[in-house]
Amino acid sequence: MMLSTSxxxxxxxxxxxxxxxxxxxxxxVVGWCALCQAETTPDATEEIxxxxxxxxxxxxxxxxxxxxxxxxxxxxxxLPNTTFFNEVYAKRLREARPGFxxxxxxxDYSTRANRSxxxxxxxxxxxxxxxxxxxxxxxYINITNNMAGLNEYGDKVAKVLDAYLELAPNAVKFYCWTNxxxxxxxxxxxxxxxxREKRFDIWGAYYTAIYQALVRRNSSMLTDGRGLLATDASPxxxxxxxxxxxxxxxxxxxxxxxxxxxxxxTARDTGFYxxxxxxxxxxxxxxxxxxxxxxxxxxxxxxxxxxxxxxQSKNGCDFYDGCAWFDTPDEPYGMLQLxxxxxxxLNGGAAALSWWTFFSEHFEPGVHYKRCNDWGASRxxxxxxxxxxHYDALGQVSRAFLGPAAALxxxxxxxxxxVGCVGKNASxxxxxxxxxxxxxWSCVVSNRRASATSVAVTLPTILLGAGQRLRSYTSSAAxxxxxxxxxxxxxxxRFERDLAATGTFTDVVPxxxxxxxxxxxxxxxxxxxxxxxxxxxxxxxxxxxxxWTPNPLHDRVAYYxxxxxxxxxxxxxxxxxxxxxxxxxxxxxxxxxxxTVVAVNIxxxxx
Numbered sequence: 001m002m003l004s005t006s007x008x009x010x011x012x013x014x015x016x017x018x019x020x021x022x023x024x025x026x027x028x029v030v031g032w033c034a035l036c037q038a039e040t041t042p043d044a045t046e047e048i049x050x051x052x053x054x055x056x057x058x059x060x061x062x063x064x065x066x067x068x069x070x071x072x073x074x075x076x077x078x079l080p081n082t083t084f085f086n087e088v089y090a091k092r093l094r095e096a097r098p099g100f101x102x103x104x105x106x107x108d109y110s111t112r113a114n115r116s117x118x119x120x121x122x123x124x125x126x127x128x129x130x131x132x133x134x135x136x137x138x139x140y141i142n143i144t145n146n147m148a149g150l151n152e153y154g155d156k157v158a159k160v161l162d163a164y165l166e167l168a169p170n171a172v173k174f175y176c177w178t179n180x181x182x183x184x185x186x187x188x189x190x191x192x193x194x195x196r197e198k199r200f201d202i203w204g205a206y207y208t209a210i211y212q213a214l215v216r217r218n219s220s221m222l223t224d225g226r227g228l229l230a231t232d233a234s235p236x237x238x239x240x241x242x243x244x245x246x247x248x249x250x251x252x253x254x255x256x257x258x259x260x261x262x263x264x265x266t267a268r269d270t271g272f273y274x275x276x277x278x279x280x281x282x283x284x285x286x287x288x289x290x291x292x293x294x295x296x297x298x299x300x301x302x303x304x305x306x307x308x309x310x311x312q313s314k315n316g317c318d319f320y321d322g323c324a325w326f327d328t329p330d331e332p333y334g335m336l337q338l339x340x341x342x343x344x345x346l347n348g349g350a351a352a353l354s355w356w357t358f359f360s361e362h363f364e365p366g367v368h369y370k371r372c373n374d375w376g377a378s379r380x381x382x383x384x385x386x387x388x389x390h391y392d393a394l395g396q397v398s399r400a401f402l403g404p405a406a407a408l409x410x411x412x413x414x415x416x417x418x419v420g421c422v423g424k425n426a427s428x429x430x431x432x433x434x435x436x437x438x439x440x441w442s443c444v445v446s447n448r449r450a451s452a453t454s455v456a457v458t459l460p461t462i463l464l465g466a467g468q469r470l471r472s473y474t475s476s477a478a479x480x481x482x483x484x485x486x487x488x489x490x491x492x493x494r495f496e497r498d499l500a501a502t503g504t505f506t507d508v509v510p511x512x513x514x515x516x517x518x519x520x521x522x523x524x525x526x527x528x529x530x531x532x533x534x535x536x537x538x539x540x541x542x543x544x545x546x547x548w549t550p551n552p553l554h555d556r557v558a559y560y561x562x563x564x565x566x567x568x569x570x571x572x573x574x575x576x577x578x579x580x581x582x583x584x585x586x587x588x589x590x591x592x593x594x595x596t597v598v599a600v601n602i603x604x605x606x607x
Contacts, residue, residue, distance in 0.1 A: 001068075001179070001234075001259075001299060001321070001356055001373075048454045048506070049414045053421045053443065055460035056409040058349045059284070061294065062422055063130040063173075064099010064403040065342045067358035067377065067394075068299055072103045072120040074362075085119065086582040088385045089359065092378065092488045093123050094558040094581060096395040097602065099402040100352035102132045102298050104179070107153075107160055118167055125168035128402065130352065132174040132229060132257070132298055133164070140184050143205040154209035161214070161221050174255055175221070176229040176298075177206050181241065195238055203231070204248055211252040227254025232298060234259030236279045246290045255351070256287045259299035262337065263307045267330040270448050273340045273418055280348030294351035300341050301356040301375055302326075302334055315374070316367060322360075322374035326388070332477040332512075335390035339514045340446050342397055346407045346420035355394065359385075378488060387488045393475040393514040395490045400442040400473075400518040408441075408460070416448040417455065423463055424520050438466040440520035447509045457517070459503035467519025470499045476513035487579040489561070490604060525607055526555040526599035534565070534595045537586055546595040547584045556601045562587060565594030573598070 071077055077085050101124055105117045124131055135157075141150045157177065165172045181194040181203060188196065194203045211228055214221050221227060230245035230253045239258045246256075260279065265272035284295040302323040306312045314320035325334050338355060345353040360376030363369055365384075377391040405422035412419055423438035441463045447453050471493040475483070483491065499505060499519065509515045530549045537543040551557045562585045564574035573596055577587040587595065600606045 001375075046454045048456050049412060049417045051417070051419050051443075051445070051455055051457045052411045053419075053441075053457065053459050053463065054409045054411065055462045057406045057423075058347065058409055059294070059351055059407040061351060062346070062401075062403050062405045062407045063296075063352040064405070065345070065353050065398050065401045066096075066098025066100040066129060066355070067398070068102040068104075068354050068356045069120060069359075070104055070357050070361065070373065071359050071380075072105065072117050074116060077116045077119070082582075083586075084385075087578055087580045087585070088378070088488065090119070090123050091559045091579055091581050092358075092387075092395070093120075094127070094602070095488070095490055095600075095604075096398045097127050097402050098124075098129050098354075098358075098398045099405075100132070100296070100354050101129050101358075102134060102354045104134050104136045105160075105164070107135055107138065107157055117164075121164060121168040121171055125171040127171075129171050130173045130403070131168070131171040132176070132296070132352075132354070133161070133172065134176045134179050134229075134232060134298070136179045138178050138183065138206070140186065141206075143202055147205075150205060150209045151213070154206075154211075154213035155216075157210050158213035158217050158219060158221070162217060162219050165220055165226075169220075172221075173226050174229045174257075175210075175227075176232045176257070177210055178203075178232070180232050180234045180259060181238075192234075192238070195233065195241060200241075200244055200248070207249055208252060211249075222254075225254060228252055229255050229257050229296075229298075232257055232259065234261070234299065235263075236260045239279070239283060242283065242287070242295075246287065250291045253291065253293060255294050255296060256283075256291075257296040257298040258283065259297070261301055261304050261307070263303045265303065265337070267302065267325045267333040267337045269337075270416060272337060273344060276341060276344040277348050280344055280350050284349035284351075288349070295349075296351050297341070297345050297353040299354060299356045300338075302337060315372065316365070317363075317369045317372035317374075319371040320374065321371060326374065331389050332480050334388075335393040335475055335480065335514050336446050336448060336477070336512060338390055339393055339397055339444060340418055342401070343418045343420035343444060343446060346422065347410065349407065352403075385488075386486055387484055389480045389484065390475075391488065392480070392483070392485075392491055395488075396473040396475070396516045397444050397514070399490070400444070400516050400520060402520075405442075406438070408463075410443070414449070414453075417453060418446040418448070420444050423466060438463055440467045440518070442516065442518040442520055445509055445513075445515045445517070447511065447513045447515070449511060451511050452508050453511070454506065454508050456506045457504065461503075464501070464503045468499050469496060469519060469521075469523070470505065471496045471518055471521060472507065473516045473518075474510060474513055476510035478510065478512070487561075487576065489579055489600075492604060521603040521605075523605065524556070524601065524603070525605050526551050526557055526601050528607060529560065529597040529599050532595060532597050534593055536593075539586070542588050542590050543586060544589055544593065544595070545584060545586050546578075546597065548597045550583050551599045555599060556603075557599045558602045559600055561598045561600060561606070563596040563598070564589055564592050565596050566592035 361373040362380040421443040424440040562578040567574040
């Protein structure tokens, strides 16, 4: 995917995004919302779809599911306005906890851009995200008469990678020297030029120069499974370039990866999953058999607007590089297509998947642009940073599938009920772990059936000791539009209950829905937030600054919710005003001068 130029976001504009439904504030381990469905039990007369999770491990080192973070190299994320970073971008990262992310830092970066990349990398490092970095628009160097220049460029890249690795040693894992085999050649300066021109000599020369520079530096980028990625090709019919890499740069390669977009399938089309699984499975098996290396999906999403519409303009953009089902009747069903991409990666033996993208690039409504990149699970439309309809489903899957984990084989009795599962290894970042092979597990169910469906889940013996409390989270096409939280807060669980010692349970999942089941959580509740203070701001009569003391580290706080202190009733808070990772927030309150602050931990628990 190619990128456009990002625009700025201001603190003043951010203050306009301050309204939402009242949020329930319950003194319990789990917050429950009025919109959440109750736990249901299958009727004895209904057809029950069986879901059999086997002990067969498809990928023993599954890293996770996450997002492309194309904004990471945009200085406007952190400078000069930290409000967007604290209340929107980093807040949603900390809650969604992606296990895998693709970043596009520039090699020739400015101080301001570098600061943004570092801020994002620090967040990912603390989460335990595996990061795959790709350079967009690297410089053209003539490999025939300027190998010295190419080696110099390799040294430059290696130095930057080592700097990022030193900053985020838990996160930085892989690097591909160019996006989707693209290079601005003197005779072809367009996307995919190296494939179109069949210049693998150029691709290989850059790749080898960077690898040799890392060797000369004795770089840690070549240790502990880290290293270079080949080939970043898109779409599936260009994955044959990975065969070339297996035959030519196998020793220099740590991992293989490809991209694809379902341009021939709508969000409601049930046929994409079989195509997707049939593409990933053979490639994952090939890279493991030929090189003993894993395969990842570095970029995927919905169908591309520009490949499905003759008129490529939309929303004031001459070239609208965006998802085809955004702002259409198909959008509520988009989460099914995206989640089935993750399920296909799991069942196909891939090691990770990254959706394009976490946020859309920033653009102002009513302004004319030559190009817009509008793919985000969340918007950045002027002051509008609301999540898209699929954000909650993707966020729940991202959080529940954070690795290290092992992808497990699953069988279902209905092909329209697609399921992917992992066993969580003891060192998974969501907890401290223990000596057990699997300390927790997570499954995601995509129900393509047009009616509510009864399911009966059977777990293998290897998971029976992996958590005894079960939580379920559900998003359905019928009500996903009404259930969007303006602050991007993930919904509370639909239910929590004890898991039978037999490892079996039943449920009823809604029509056209995504349901996550997981034991990967703790019941811990953060302590009450201390020293909450509210005082008037100089910005206006209704503007207040709320401050508080951060909770202790052992509370594992992800972020804080700020509520108006007025209008609260027994068991419920006033209007929600902010969500933030900071310990201060500037809010608008009319006829009120008090606020309440609640800490939410990484498992979504709060007072």
